[in-house]
Amino acid sequence: MSTGSFGSDAEGCGKRHRRIATALGRSTRKGTCYNRCSSQHLEDIREEHRAPKAHAHKDSRQTQRNAANARERARMRVLSRAFFRLKTSLPWVPADTKLSKLDTLRLASSYICHLRQLLQEERLDSFPHPVALQTWPFMMSGRSEDSLEVSSSGRLCGATA
DNA sequence: TAGGCCATCTGGTCCT
């Protein structure tokens, strides 16, 4: 998972903007609105230092907002971990394979379809089907983890999206 | 360099 590098994102707005945000204990990571060059927003930040009462109100609001942000980050981490587990549970995908979340969903979906198909064939034929193991996605000989080198497009085996 | 992907922030909405 690429988390990217943080810290240079506020350069576009100038170091002064970043200093203000940093002084207020705010994140200057990517995506934050503090990176935007809005003079109105800069004024809002200054306002917090001007009026103590309004500042206290905004401060508590900001505290709540920061807490909500942290919860949202945690939630998205859980989601990313779930995607990772889903990816690693796909038998023909090596753990170090670069797979987007969309690809993961597509592959998982097609894998489920494949398993369902196997089950149906199993019902028709009570004994194990010798051909099934030689068809997608089990066509890789041996099925050892390091021998599952298949292109992403090949793995899709038909559009699922 | 454009486009894809991702992490993060944010405000709105719904639920408990």
Next chain:
DNA sequence: AGGACCAGATGGCCTA
């Protein structure tokens, strides 16, 4: 009221 969930916006990284 507070938390969970969601979608939009934003900017960084990577690759063709």
